[in-house]
Amino acid sequence: xxxxxxxxxxxxxxxxxxxxxxxxxxxxxxxxxxxxxxxxxxxxxxxxxxxxxxxxxxxxxxxxxxxxxxxxxxxxxxxxxxxxxxxxxxxxxxxxxxxxxxxxxxxxxxxxxxxxxxxxxxxxxxxxxxxxxxxxxxxxxxxxxxxxxxxxxxxxxxxxxxxxxxxxxxxxxxxxxxxxxxxxxxxxxxxxxxxxxxxxxxxxxxxxxxxxxxxxxxxxxxxxxxxxxxxxxxxxxxxxxxxxxxxxxxxxxxxxxxxxxxxxxxxxxxxxxxxxxxxxxxxxxxxxxxxxxxxxxxxxxxxxxxxxxxxxxxxxxxxxxxxxxxxxxxxxxxxxxxxxxxxxxxxxxxxxxxxxxxxxxxxxxxxxxxxxxxxxxxxxxxxxxxxxxxxxxxxxxxxxxxxxxxxxxxxxxxxxxxxxxxxxxxxxxxxxxxxxxxxxxxxxxxxxxxxxxxxxxxxxxxxxxxxxxxxxxxxxxxxxxxxxxxxxxxxxxxxxxxxxxxxxxxxxxxxxxxxxxxxxx
Numbered sequence: 001x002x003x004x005x006x007x008x009x010x011x012x013x014x015x016x017x018x019x020x021x022x023x024x025x026x027x028x029x030x031x032x033x034x035x036x037x038x039x040x041x042x043x044x045x046x047x048x049x050x051x052x053x054x055x056x057x058x059x060x061x062x063x064x065x066x067x068x069x070x071x072x073x074x075x076x077x078x079x080x081x082x083x084x085x086x087x088x089x090x091x092x093x094x095x096x097x098x099x100x101x102x103x104x105x106x107x108x109x110x111x112x113x114x115x116x117x118x119x120x121x122x123x124x125x126x127x128x129x130x131x132x133x134x135x136x137x138x139x140x141x142x143x144x145x146x147x148x149x150x151x152x153x154x155x156x157x158x159x160x161x162x163x164x165x166x167x168x169x170x171x172x173x174x175x176x177x178x179x180x181x182x183x184x185x186x187x188x189x190x191x192x193x194x195x196x197x198x199x200x201x202x203x204x205x206x207x208x209x210x211x212x213x214x215x216x217x218x219x220x221x222x223x224x225x226x227x228x229x230x231x232x233x234x235x236x237x238x239x240x241x242x243x244x245x246x247x248x249x250x251x252x253x254x255x256x257x258x259x260x261x262x263x264x265x266x267x268x269x270x271x272x273x274x275x276x277x278x279x280x281x282x283x284x285x286x287x288x289x290x291x292x293x294x295x296x297x298x299x300x301x302x303x304x305x306x307x308x309x310x311x312x313x314x315x316x317x318x319x320x321x322x323x324x325x326x327x328x329x330x331x332x333x334x335x336x337x338x339x340x341x342x343x344x345x346x347x348x349x350x351x352x353x354x355x356x357x358x359x360x361x362x363x364x365x366x367x368x369x370x371x372x373x374x375x376x377x378x379x380x381x382x383x384x385x386x387x388x389x390x391x392x393x394x395x396x397x398x399x400x401x402x403x404x405x406x407x408x409x410x411x412x413x414x415x416x417x418x419x420x421x422x423x424x425x426x427x428x429x430x431x432x433x434x435x436x437x438x439x440x441x442x443x444x445x446x447x448x449x450x451x452x453x454x455x456x457x458x459x460x461x462x463x464x465x466x467x468x469x470x471x472x473x474x475x476x477x478x479x480x481x482x483x484x485x486x487x488x489x490x491x492x493x494x495x496x497x498x499x500x501x502x503x504x505x506x507x508x509x510x511x512x513x514x515x516x517x518x519x520x521x
Contacts, residue, residue, distance in 0.1 A: 017072035018062055018126075024119035025054035031112045036105070043109075046157035050116055053160075057123045064127055072126045078135040081287055084237055086139035088230045089147060089282060099220040102209075109156065110146055117142045117163050124171050141166055144188035144283060148275070148327060149195065150209040158195075158207070166191035177338060178292070186286040189330035196324045205321050214275035214323035218488075223274050224384035228375050231281035232368060239364040240285040242294050243301035245371035247280040248272060250305030252378060262405040267312065268413065269390035269488075271383040276308055279326035289334045294367065296337075296344040303333055387507075391488045393418075394509035400439070408439045419450065423484045424459035425477040427451075431465065432472035444469065476512040477505075 029051025031037055032044045065072055093110075097103030117138040125132040142163060151158045166187040173184050199205050217223050235241040251272045258266040267273050272280075284290070284304045291300050307329030315322045378384050389395050393414055399407035412433065418426035431450030434443045447469060454462030461475035477485055482501045483493045486508055493501065505513035 017074055018058060018065075020074065021054065021058055021061075021119040021122045024115045024122075025051050025058060027051075027115045028054060028112055028119070031108065031115075034108055036108045037112075040153045043153040043156050046160065047112055049157060050112075050160040054116065054119045054123070057120070061123050061126050065130075070130050073131040074134050075131050076134050079137070081238060082136035082140055085234060085282070086136055086143055088233055089140060089143035091230055092147065092227070092278070092282070093143070095226055096217060096220050096223075100216045102212075102216075106146075106150065109150075109159075110142070113142050113146065113159060113163060114139065116160055117167065120164055121167050124167055128171070138167075141170075141187045144186075145192060147278065147282065148192055148210070148213060150213065151207055152209060155207045162191050162195050165194060175338070178341070182288060184289070185331050185334045186283070186289040189283055189286070189289075189327070189334070192283075192327045193329075193331045196327045200315075200320050200324060211321055211323050214273070217274040217278065222385050224277055224379075227274070227277055227281055231285075232372075234281070234285065235368055235371070236364070238285075238287045239294075239367070240287060240290065240297060241364065241367035241371050242297035243285045243290060243304070244280045245367065245374060246298045246301035247284065247305040247308075248277070248371075248378075249374060250302050251276070251280075251309060252374075252383065254305070254309045263402075264396075264399050264404045264407050264410070265388070265390040266309075267390070268410060269388050271378070271388075275323060276326045279308075280304060283326065284330050284333065289337065291337050291340045291344065293341070293344040294363065295347065296340045299340055299344075300333060300337070303336070304329065307333070387488060392508045393485055394511075398509075412439060418481075418484055419453070421484050422457060423477070423481045424454040424457035424462065425475070425481040425485070427454035427457070428459050428462040428465065428472075429474070431462065432474065435465075435469050435472050476510070482513075 029048055032047035032051065037047055038044045061072075093103055097106075121138050122132050145163065145166065149162070151162075169185055169190045170183045170187040173190075174181055175184050176182075199208065199210075205211065220226065231244055235244065255266045255271040265271070280301070284301070291297050308325045311325040311328055312322050315324055375384070379386070382388065390410075393411075396407055396411040396414060400411045412430070415426045415430045415433075419430050427450045431447045431454065433439045434441075434450065435447035436442070448466065451462045451465045451469065455466055459475070459478070461473040464473050479498060479501060482505050483496065486501065486504045487493060493504070496504070502513045502516050506517055
């Protein structure tokens with residue numbers, strides 16, 4: 001065993017070193033009998049199959065190592081980039097999970113993926129060379145992947161496949177950059193984008209929790225502030241502030257411009273969706289796969305902002321879930337980094353380039369201060385954690401009546417979401433649209449189905465509409481409906497008093513609630 005400044009290395013016969021992935025593989029296998037996992041047969045066999053596949057891979061690596069007459073070695077070399085990113089990502093899971101319990105319930109599944117990723121990474125490396133660098137590199141890959149996409153329990157084996165693709169991409173898809181051999185793609189972003197394309201092409205998004213992950217981040221109060229502060233930790237250590245800051249600035253500017261022209265928000269309920277805000281802090285900012293100069297990072301971030309903005313519109317037009325917008329463009333940006341590096345290296349000959357290079361060398365704190373200033377401005381304008389006009393159903397009703405661009409589509413989208421959450425008022429309104437055929441295609445069968453659901457939820461107007469579907473009756477939301485309609489992306493307002501609900505509804509633009517408050521004795 002030798003020690004040095006770079007870490008601790010251990011060269012042992014293959015059969016000794018291979019005990020490490022063997023133990024990890026057995027851990028994955030045994031998790032298949034854990035109550036949380038064993039409760040679902042398909043989930044249990046996903047873990048047992050993953051463990052068995054690792055053990056089979058272990059035999060192959062043992063044979064390959066023996067055939068080449070070599071040995072397997074471990075070299076412990078932790079990198080600050082990996083463990084700081086992992087700590088920040090873990091903190092997001094903890095904070096988010098406190099307000100959305102499925103995250104904590106997912107904990108054992110996440111732990112199993114960590115065991116799998118370390119074992120698979122070791123085996124992939126030893127199949128090609130003798131030394132595996134042991135550190136914390138697998139942690140940010142697993143955590144970053146799971147911050148954006150989970151497969152449901154019945155399809156969880158695909159989660160292991162997704163991680164395997166990311167690890168294989170890191171090992172095999174490489175290039176020479178600045179004289180060193182390095183992976184081209186951010187491993188988690190690479191596999192997320194690839195699987196996103198497959199899910200889109202096959203129309204199988206419902207196999208995942210992707211939309212729910214994107215939607216439930218806002219259940220955690222002040223999530224924008226939390227992500228901003230967590231991102232500042234990574235920015236301080238790795239000087240990636242220009243990426244996140246310029247991406248946010250571009251998205252904010254484009255969203256504001258769209259609103260100024262059309263009178264409606266571009267994104268449904270925020271200037272920058274919380275999941276996108278997470279992505280520009282903890283997905284696209286990988287130091288190893290992004291440009292190295294401050295100016296290059298700024299271009300990289302600006303391209304990410306443009307990419308997300310464009311993909312949101314494209315996916316919406318194609319009828320595809322828009323939460324993929326933050327995932328699809330990252331690998332393309334990774335492919336651009338050598339070109340961006342080359343362009344920025346040609347700039348120091350000019351005064352502007354010299355100033356940018358000097359700022360990049362010594363101005364990380366200045367970059368962080370500028371980003372903090374932009375975030376404060378966004379917050380003061382109510383564009384982060386504050387109430388957003390896109391949360392208000394009456395806003396979209398009026399915008400639809402005024403013929404604002406895409407406003408009617410957004411109204412239908414909101415009513416569909418609330419109806420799925422058992423808002424009888426929303427089901428009745430959605431049924432009326434199908435019965436009338438003005439905002440959506442006329443579908444009498446669908447209208448009757450939605451009226452029946454609303455009637456079962458004891459909405460009197462819907463029961464009348466079942467008898468007279470051609471002349472839809474409308475009625476204001478009831479108290480139970482308001483607890484859903486006024487939640488602003490947060491928890492249902494089950495503890496709010498009727499007076500508090502009426503006041504909140506009035507603030508949202510529901511005129512009947514304002515009248516009730518005025519007439520209240």
